[in-house]
Amino acid sequence: MKKLAEMREDYRLRSLDISDVNEDPIQQFQSWMNEAVASEIREPNAMTLATATADGKPSARVVLLKGIQEEGFVFYTNYESHKAQEMESNPQVALVFNWLDLQRQIRIEGKVEKQSKMASEAYFQSRPRGSQVGAWVSPQSKVIEDRKMLDERVAEVKERFEGEEVLPIPEFWGGYLVRPEAIEFWQGRSSRLHDRIRYRLRDGQWIRERLAP
Numbered sequence: 001m002k003k004l005a006e007m008r009e010d011y012r013l014r015s016l017d018i019s020d021v022n023e024d025p026i027q028q029f030q031s032w033m034n035e036a037v038a039s040e041i042r043e044p045n046a047m048t049l050a051t052a053t054a055d056g057k058p059s060a061r062v063v064l065l066k067g068i069q070e071e072g073f074v075f076y077t078n079y080e081s082h083k084a085q086e087m088e089s090n091p092q093v094a095l096v097f098n099w100l101d102l103q104r105q106i107r108i109e110g111k112v113e114k115q116s117k118m119a120s121e122a123y124f125q126s127r128p129r130g131s132q133v134g135a136w137v138s139p140q141s142k143v144i145e146d147r148k149m150l151d152e153r154v155a156e157v158k159e160r161f162e163g164e165e166v167l168p169i170p171e172f173w174g175g176y177l178v179r180p181e182a183i184e185f186w187q188g189r190s191s192r193l194h195d196r197i198r199y200r201l202r203d204g205q206w207i208r209e210r211l212a213p
Contacts, residue, residue, distance in 0.1 A: 041102070052086060109181055
């Protein structure tokens with residue numbers, strides 16, 4: 001097996017300069033996301049969500065971006081999950097998109113807040129019915145005895161809502177909006193001299209700056 005220390009790739013696809021990017025980081029993000037979708041890479045909306053406890057103990061996991069707004073980035077989850085508990089005690093979060101096929105990465109830092117119930121309900125009821133059932137069934141992040149417990153709860157939920165066209169949204173499930181305070185666009189370059197353009201919010205305005213690789 002090839003040694004990890006010997007594994008490397010020289011990035012040569014593209015370059016990135018401040019003159020190349022939009023003045024608005026949300027529009028720049030949308031532009032890169034459109035390119036990622038057009039390139040047909042798998043799940044371009046997959047992102048690492050990093051959270052931390054009130055005393056700074058971090059954790060991270062991959063979730064799916066489900067909306068882009070002028071205010072920020074939207075995802076959905078169980079409000080009783082491990083990550084939700086951490087976001088309740090510490091709203092500072094970070095997101096990372098890593099698109100290796102495009103030799104690109106986007107890092108986002110900001111504060112998270114819950115979406116309105118109306119917005120969460122609209123998204124919930126647009127999901128496949130199986131996903132709606134799954135949200136009702138799973139006590140996310142809790143210890144469970146075995147898979148059989150989930151299967152039994154699936155049967156119970158299906159029976160409970162049999163004949164209903166759409167399922168109501170659980171009280172313990174909904175959306176979050178990450179309001180960005182910093183967004184960095186990273187383009188891989190040769191010899192590890194990567195291009196990094198960061199947007200930073202200062203006095204309500206976005207400023208752009210180049211960072212050393």
